[in-house]
Amino acid sequence: MTRTSADQTLEQLASAHSAFEKARSVTPSTRAAWLEAVAAALEEHGDELIHIAKRETHLEENRLGFELKRSIFQLRLFAEEIVRGENLDATIDHADPSWGMGPRPDIRRAKVPLGVVGVFGASNFPFAFSVMGGDTASALAAGCAVVHKIHDGHLELGLRTGEIAMDALTAAGAPVGLFSTVAGRQSAELLVEHPLVKAIGFTGSTAGGRALFNKASARPTPIPFYGELGSINPVFVTEQAWALRKKEILAGYAGSFTMGMGQFCTKPGLLFAPVNETAQFTQILTTELAGKQVAPLLSSRLRQGFDQALAEVAAFEGVDVLVKGNEAEAPRPSVLITTADTVRERPELLELEMFGPATLVIGYAPGANLSELASLLDGQLTSTVHAEPDENVADLLTVLQEKSGRVVWNAWPTGVTVSYAQHHGGPYPATTSNTTSVGTAAISRFMRPVAFDSFPEAQLPPALQDMNPWNIRRRVDGQWEEPSRRAG
Amino acid sequence: MTRTSADQTLEQLASAHSAFEKARSVTPSTRAAWLEAVAAALEEHGDELIHIAKRETHLEENRLGFELKRSIFQLRLFAEEIVRGENLDATIDHADPSWGMGPRPDIRRAKVPLGVVGVFGASNFPFAFSVMGGDTASALAAGCAVVHKIHDGHLELGLRTGEIAMDALTAAGAPVGLFSTVAGRQSAELLVEHPLVKAIGFTGSTAGGRALFNKASARPTPIPFYGELGSINPVFVTEQAWALRKKEILAGYAGSFTMGMGQFCTKPGLLFAPVNETAQFTQILTTELAGKQVAPLLSSRLRQGFDQALAEVAAFEGVDVLVKGNEAEAPRPSVLITTADTVRERPELLELEMFGPATLVIGYAPGANLSELASLLDGQLTSTVHAEPDENVADLLTVLQEKSGRVVWNAWPTGVTVSYAQHHGGPYPATTSNTTSVGTAAISRFMRPVAFDSFPEAQLPPALQDMNPWNIRRRVDGQWEEPSRRAG
Numbered sequence: 001m002t003r004t005s006a007d008q009t010l011e012q013l014a015s016a017h018s019a020f021e022k023a024r025s026v027t028p029s030t031r032a033a034w035l036e037a038v039a040a041a042l043e044e045h046g047d048e049l050i051h052i053a054k055r056e057t058h059l060e061e062n063r064l065g066f067e068l069k070r071s072i073f074q075l076r077l078f079a080e081e082i083v084r085g086e087n088l089d090a091t092i093d094h095a096d097p098s099w100g101m102g103p104r105p106d107i108r109r110a111k112v113p114l115g116v117v118g119v120f121g122a123s124n125f126p127f128a129f130s131v132m133g134g135d136t137a138s139a140l141a142a143g144c145a146v147v148h149k150i151h152d153g154h155l156e157l158g159l160r161t162g163e164i165a166m167d168a169l170t171a172a173g174a175p176v177g178l179f180s181t182v183a184g185r186q187s188a189e190l191l192v193e194h195p196l197v198k199a200i201g202f203t204g205s206t207a208g209g210r211a212l213f214n215k216a217s218a219r220p221t222p223i224p225f226y227g228e229l230g231s232i233n234p235v236f237v238t239e240q241a242w243a244l245r246k247k248e249i250l251a252g253y254a255g256s257f258t259m260g261m262g263q264f265c266t267k268p269g270l271l272f273a274p275v276n277e278t279a280q281f282t283q284i285l286t287t288e289l290a291g292k293q294v295a296p297l298l299s300s301r302l303r304q305g306f307d308q309a310l311a312e313v314a315a316f317e318g319v320d321v322l323v324k325g326n327e328a329e330a331p332r333p334s335v336l337i338t339t340a341d342t343v344r345e346r347p348e349l350l351e352l353e354m355f356g357p358a359t360l361v362i363g364y365a366p367g368a369n370l371s372e373l374a375s376l377l378d379g380q381l382t383s384t385v386h387a388e389p390d391e392n393v394a395d396l397l398t399v400l401q402e403k404s405g406r407v408v409w410n411a412w413p414t415g416v417t418v419s420y421a422q423h424h425g426g427p428y429p430a431t432t433s434n435t436t437s438v439g440t441a442a443i444s445r446f447m448r449p450v451a452f453d454s455f456p457e458a459q460l461p462p463a464l465q466d467m468n469p470w471n472i473r474r475r476v477d478g479q480w481e482e483p484s485r486r487a488g
Numbered sequence: 489m490t491r492t493s494a495d496q497t498l499e500q501l502a503s504a505h506s507a508f509e510k511a512r513s514v515t516p517s518t519r520a521a522w523l524e525a526v527a528a529a530l531e532e533h534g535d536e537l538i539h540i541a542k543r544e545t546h547l548e549e550n551r552l553g554f555e556l557k558r559s560i561f562q563l564r565l566f567a568e569e570i571v572r573g574e575n576l577d578a579t580i581d582h583a584d585p586s587w588g589m590g591p592r593p594d595i596r597r598a599k600v601p602l603g604v605v606g607v608f609g610a611s612n613f614p615f616a617f618s619v620m621g622g623d624t625a626s627a628l629a630a631g632c633a634v635v636h637k638i639h640d641g642h643l644e645l646g647l648r649t650g651e652i653a654m655d656a657l658t659a660a661g662a663p664v665g666l667f668s669t670v671a672g673r674q675s676a677e678l679l680v681e682h683p684l685v686k687a688i689g690f691t692g693s694t695a696g697g698r699a700l701f702n703k704a705s706a707r708p709t710p711i712p713f714y715g716e717l718g719s720i721n722p723v724f725v726t727e728q729a730w731a732l733r734k735k736e737i738l739a740g741y742a743g744s745f746t747m748g749m750g751q752f753c754t755k756p757g758l759l760f761a762p763v764n765e766t767a768q769f770t771q772i773l774t775t776e777l778a779g780k781q782v783a784p785l786l787s788s789r790l791r792q793g794f795d796q797a798l799a800e801v802a803a804f805e806g807v808d809v810l811v812k813g814n815e816a817e818a819p820r821p822s823v824l825i826t827t828a829d830t831v832r833e834r835p836e837l838l839e840l841e842m843f844g845p846a847t848l849v850i851g852y853a854p855g856a857n858l859s860e861l862a863s864l865l866d867g868q869l870t871s872t873v874h875a876e877p878d879e880n881v882a883d884l885l886t887v888l889q890e891k892s893g894r895v896v897w898n899a900w901p902t903g904v905t906v907s908y909a910q911h912h913g914g915p916y917p918a919t920t921s922n923t924t925s926v927g928t929a930a931i932s933r934f935m936r937p938v939a940f941d942s943f944p945e946a947q948l949p950p951a952l953q954d955m956n957p958w959n960i961r962r963r964v965d966g967q968w969e970e971p972s973r974r975a976g
Contacts, residue, residue, distance in 0.1 A: 064600075066590065073589035091908050101558045104907055183706070217702070217706075389946065409947060411942040422581075429709075432710065434679075448893075449893070450893060451893065451911035459881070475909075477908075
């Protein structure tokens with residue numbers, strides 16, 4: 001298996017740093033053109049990449065095609081965002097002798113890129129959270145250089161995606177080294193430890209992510225570790241919604257937890273519902289699940305982990321198997337069931353992630369306090385409520401906001417659109433930060449603010465010059481000013 | 489000496505959490521009224537507080553008066569800021585079936601407060617970075633509850649400021665426990681370790697701050713530790729500026745490094761200048777310093793640390809004493825001098841903070857590369873350049889931006905205005921984060937984003953409802969929308 005040597009990794013880090021220094025001051029339009037060049041190259045090589053991805057990950061072609069399209073779209077959206085200057089948070093306070101606390105000097109602030117960023121790709125999204133996924137795209141958009149550690153689960157795809165991206169960047173005029181890939185554990189550790197690396201983007205397991213977070217925090221100079229470590233994603237169904245829409249809800253549930261063979265970090269792993277009988281309930285679920293296509297999991301290692309986690313949950317006293325999957329190479333989905341009393345007694349049951357096509361139903365008794373049940377949960381990427389529009393679920397929503405990064409109403413958490421308002425994050429252990437790894441807000445994670453105090457116009461960076469040469473939106477003396485309308 | 493017991497601290501933490509839960513959803517105007525009530529109370533009790541502060545800190549009355557005025561202004565500015573909703577980052581993406589990567593659900597994001605925040609006051613700013621200083625004001629403005637650990641250096645002032653603030657909050661209708669104070673080391677450790685505490689704001693020493701940062705990062709659930717740990721604040725004078733304005737620059741330098749007896753975290757501790765003779769140079773500095781009033785340092789502990797640091801720097805081979813202070817209870821200022829070659833050989837000399845009225849001049853030879861010298865520096869809160877407006881100092885400015893949070897042009901770093909554009913932060917060891925502890929941007933440190941996916945209007949929080957009941961500025965489908973004009 002390909003492994004990048006330590007010497008080679010160090011050389012790439014030095015080259016990334018030198019590329020960062022060359023590229024740090026290019027205009028937003030130049031940087032945007034680099035992102036667009038990568039997008040165009042991925043589009044051009046789409047068939048080839050999907051072909052490799054299918055072989056390496058067992059994911060189906062349509063899904064892979066959608067994921068690649070999403071990654072390409074993301075690069076283009078981020079390119080637009082940086083041309084608008086939204087990531088810069090440009091703020092200007094002119095000198096003000098009558099400022100309330102005493103005379104104010106001229107002070108202006110904008111964000112600057114951090115430097116070299118190490119990105120760890122995830123196994124379960126070989127495009128969207130991998131080599132040219134959200135972390136890489138946002139770090140490059142921020143103005144950083146990226147060394148990407150390819151996930152072992154799709155090494156060939158990672159290498160090929162990396163080559164295509166590097167060629168596209170070079171052809172577009174970006175300095176060599178601005179983006180590169182490494183493989184293997186030794187390189188991974190070097191990324192987290194090396195003084196030239198200023199931040200880490202990571203998507204992966206809680207155990208692995210926490211170990212790297214600890215390393216990043218213990219460095220002589222600690223660095224931010226933006227880790228997305230996974231989530232169980234509880235779903236709460238109110239009694240009213242259950243009475244009115246049980247069948248529809250269970251159909252959605254079955255579709256969501258089996259999507260991508262349940263290998264989504266937003267897979268709904270818990271369903272709190274007022275289940276008062278199991279015969280009809282099991283029948284609906286069995287019918288819904290019968291039609292689902294199955295495939296092998298991403299890797300034999302993940303499969304082993306899934307089998308173990310499923311067995312561990314099933315072995316809990318008070319947990320029963322409602323729909324039994326199987327142990328074929330392409331496993332059929334499993335549904336387990338327990339009671340609210342069981343999880344009240346042993347809330348640790350709510351923290352066991354079964355990464356694959358399995359989920360746990362928690363039947364609650366009529367009149368149960370859903371916000372009290374929700375308060376047993378750990379931090380989550382998402383929480384979902386199925387309720388009627390006029391129901392008073394304020395207390396439940398308050399707890400779910402406290403526990404999660406995204407709250408979903410009468411829909412399903414799988415599928416995370418890339419947009420301005422998206423937030424893909426959440427309290428620990430869902431992530432190790434208060435930031436998002438999806439959407440335009442992800443860009444500024446890889447930047448830091450710098451204030452310029454009493455500078456003459458000619459010495460200011462363009463983003464902060466009075467003449468506003470980049471034509472970006474800025475806050476001036478407390479008021480936001482719109483840029484003049486753009487051509488096109 | 490007053491020490492809060494462990495039981496009492498735990499009780500205050502529980503009470504803070506319960507107050508946070510009661511107060512989390514109040515309108516921005518209600519919360520703003522609470523901040524304004526504290527501001528008015530501090531104003532009302534100003535004379536009493538300054539009297540206590542003077543006795544406990546040896547700082548002069550004018551300076552203390554200004555510091556209190558600044559803290560009061562800060563509370564009012566933050567009150568305005570939250571009424572405008574600037575801290576919420578409210579973003580709305582309506583459902584869009586033609587979104588580039590595939591249909592987009594309705595998704596909306598706003599920031600919510602973190603919960604209970606622990607704040608550690610600094611000794612050197614008994615108002616501005618203490619009980620009702622920037623960290624407390626920003627955490628309360630964010631919607632958090634605060635338990636403030638009073639600095640031992642001004643315990644009586646801290647307790648009295650706390651009482652005044654608590655009374656004002658209660659009288660204004662805020663829930664009991666939203667703000668309280670503790671004292672002593674045991675309480676300090678409880679703040680950092682307790683599961684109910686969701687973030688720490690800290691201003692203090694590098695050693696103490698790093699130890700607490702390590703604790704915060706090693707918790708089962710790590711929390712952000714916003715630590716401002718200090719800085720040496722280098723000043724670079726170009727040959728041109730030196731030739732034209734040596735006397736003026738040295739006068740400014742002498743004023744800045746002795747301000748508040750040199751006990752500012754933005755004190756200019758290093759001056760890089762093309763010193764080619766010492767006689768006239770020493771004479772100018774001696775004259776400038778002769779007129780400075782002196783006072784005892786904040787505490788005997790700080791005084792001991794200052795004497796040690798000064799002795800340590802003076803003992804370096806290649807460092808000479810240019811202006812000798814003295815060892816009186818109110819010590820006169822000291823100026824040390826060395827050469828660029830010495831710091832090139834032993835750059836660790838640039839990392840020794842002398843917290844008090846002392847500074848180190850680094851004489852460089854004609855033609856020296858200032859950006860190369862700057863690259864020897866560690867992370868800083870501020871860096872300063874004295875140059876002529878049309879000089880090309882781009883390389884130096886690039887390095888200083890990389891090394892510091894605020895770059896000052898032909899002015900002095902002491903004095904940090906509270907405004908929209910201010911950034912008081914900087915790379916480690918200046919701080920442990922990429923955020924600011926001064927200015928309106930400090931508020932959102934104590935918040936995290938939550939996305940609401942597919943919610944009906946009636947179930948959305950007010951900040952995200954289409955009707956915009958709080959009348960705040962929001963980004964809607966990628967475009968920023970101004971609120972309608974406010975009355976008043």
